[in-house]
Amino acid sequence: MALVTPAQEYNDASIHVLEGLEAIRKRPGMYVGGTGVQGFHHLFKEVIDNAVDEALAGYCDWIDVTIHEDQSLGVQDNGRGIPFGIHETGKRTVEVAMTVPHSGGKFGDKDSGYTVSGGLHGVGLTAVNALSKWTQVTIWRDGQRYEQTYRSGPTDDGKRIRIGEPDQPTIAKDTTHARGTLIRFLPDSEVFGHLHFQVGIVEERIRMMAYLNPGLTITLTDLRTSDERRVFSFEGGLSAFVDFLNEGKKTLHTPASFSGTSGDITVDIGLQYTDGYAETLASFVNCIPTKSGGTHVRGFKAAFTRTCNDYAKTNGLLKPGQDNLEGDLLREGMTCVLSIRIPNPEFIGQTKDELSNKEVQNIVSTIVTEQLGAYLDQNREFATNLIQRAILSKRARDAAKKAAEDVRTGRDKKDKNGRRKVLVEKLTPPQSHDYEKNELFIVEGDSAGGSAKQGRDFRHHGILPLRGKSLNVEKETDLAKILKNAEIAAIVDSIGAGIGSSFDLSQAKYGKVIIMSDADPDGGHIQSLLITLFYSYMRPLVEAGRLYVAMPPLYKLTYQSGKGKSKQQEIVYCWTDDELDDLRRDLAKQKVSFELQRYKGLGEMNPDQLWETTMNPETRTLIQVDVNDPSIAERRITTLMGSNSDLRKQWLYENIDFDSYEE
Ligand code: 28F
DSSP states (O other): OOOOOTTSOOOHHHHHHHHHHHHHHHOHHHHHSOSSHHHHHHHHHHHHHHHHHHHHTTSOOEEEEEEOTTSOEEEEEOSSOOOOSBOTTSSBHHHHHHHSTTOOOGGGSGGGOOSOOOSSGGGHHHHHHHTEEEEEEEEEETTEEEEEEEEEEEOTTSSOEEEEEEOOOEEEEOOSOOOEEEEEEEEOHHHHOSOOOOHHHHHHHHHHHHHHSTTOEEEEEETTTOOOEEEEOOTTHHHHHHHHHTTTSOBSSSOEEEEEEETTEEEEEEEEEBSSSOOEEEEEETTEEOTTOBHHHHHHHHHHHHHHHHHHHHTTSSOTTSOOOOHHHHTTTEEEEEEEEOSSOOEESTTSOEEOOTHHHHHHHHHHHHHHHHHHHHOHHHHHHHHHHHHHHHHHHHHHHHHHHHHHHTGGGBOTTSOBOSGGGGOBOOSOOOTTTOEEEEEESHHHHHHHHHHSOTTTEEEEEEOSOOOOTTTOOOHHHHHHSHHHHHHHHHHTSOOGGGOOGGGOSOSEEEEEOOSSHHHHHHHHHHHHHHHHHOHHHHHTTOEEEEOOOSEEEEEEESSGGGOEEEEEEESSHHHHHHHHHHHHHTTOOEEEEEOOOGGGSOHHHHIIIIIOTTTOOEEEOOSSOHHHHHHHHHHHHSSOHHHHHHHHHHHOOTTSOOO
16 A cells, blocks of 8 residues: 555545555556566557557548657647546546546447547556656647646655656647647656566557558657657558568569458458568557467468468369368468457457457458459469469478378388388387387498397397498488488487477487497498488477487507416506506506507407497496587587597597596
8 A cells, every 4th residue: 555644544446556556566567567678668569559540540541750859759649639538437538538447448439439449458558657656647629738647656745655647737828720639758666676667569569550550640750869850651551561571582572452342340350472481470459469469360361261262263273172281381381461340349368469359250251252362363474373382291291291101100111112221120119118218329331230239238228330420411401312321310219209390209219319339430330320310300309409419439458467376367448548658657657567459449358358348338338419500519529539539539538527427
């Protein structure tokens, strides 16, 4: 509750007023969506939406927006002016509109001339007043000029906190024949901190309103930088809007526009195709964006798809028995603005930005069916091109689906006379079905593959030996061709989660996929090919940090330790030249002679050594493939596996802590 001195007596109406404004002040987030930049600029949106409502009602065709040097913002329209006569509560109408939430609901008043309003408008001006340090209202109406200021903050004697409280108004004779409402306000830094209006955000809203309301002119002056008055007025309406949205893109035709009314609902549509694939559909109800769509959008999409397919069948572009083209294929490359006006909009959804009025769906659908049908008949070349593009997209989509399906079902493993190909038999699967713990080793070369099969942890290790180089996937983009490569299909099949857009990480049969190849340039090449494959066609697996590269040792030292009976053979592995140097120095100090072996390839290790040095989670070192940039991982691997040992040394000391276990 605001501080109220007992001396000043409030009648029940004003206590009610305080509670209203107080509530807004206490929880701005509920009324303007937070106290950040968006919430701050929502105050401007509430005020200009009120002026646009007056334009929608047909009484205003001009709005001036001014950002002042004191950081306050003013909006002036040339509408009828908010009534300032005495309201049934004994207060002036304008005071009620400024201080009582949900009082401004326009169509409450049947004679207010409002048929449509921007939705939940009532709270608009009240919220602006409650959250501003001051709000000035000037009204020109009935040959009079009404001025009043509302203030928030401590009173001069500091004894009280006011919230949006009205000062005494002044009413003077006005001979200028001006009409309309001016609202100028300064958002309260107590609520928003020291935010200021960003002219870009203000301009974007102005531009949108001007496109949605051809015939309405809106000007913007930012006195903080210049006194230039910018004018936004677009006779072209939604056609101009889609043209603006497609700026810089290659468009396929001049914008099409459809519009119609049914009862007191009006529908306006602008649409224009570009040569791209993206679909942009911006929808509005009474100039309020409906980000979650609703019945108007559903009506549009259903009619659009049906009308295009009817045209295709009627004109022999689709065979009568052929499946219809899906709507999203037909809308590839389409930019569309759908704007409807309706007196009693009903919104649903968390953020109230989905239209739910049922009657709208058929009204929009009827208008689109009639007018799009006519448009296609009158623009046959455009229509044919639209259908043929969609048919191509359908073919590509079906091919990708079939390719992925084949892999999943193993259908592509059959050779021409239906015999199952040998691929998957190359895989030695783990015994466990604990997919999280299971690890797939993709091993280069059959001999290393043999050692890996024998040395592995048979419960959790799957071994897939690969022969020679896999297909260079970077150059090949056609999924169907990629899958033809036997090696790649074996990998995809072993992991079991599909490939490309149908890849589903939850189906993966391994928690880790480990690429294990020789520490030589050939090995490095295979690694980078496989990393490219995973990054290109199984990215979620990489992003989940499940792709690794094994680090086999470079050297093995063998020497005798201990004396007499306790004499025994020691084997030590080194991953770097420095490690080797350190060890040699130690052994030299101890005057111990040793035998040194430089590993040329995995195949030179017997199963136990391969297990001990490269596969055993307790003793191995793995490199996790970096999700952000596979080339980093590739560089990392080249460094480690490439011939330049200085690079390797440098990288290893910076990145691998040999004392820590890799888990
Ligand atoms: C700068 C922002 O807010 N313009 C507005 C009007 C006009 C009327 C009105 C507004 C409360 C409940 C009626 C005038 N004459 N610009 C604006 N212009 N509000 S807000 O009425 C709101 C009253 O019902 C108006 C006759 N009917 C309505």
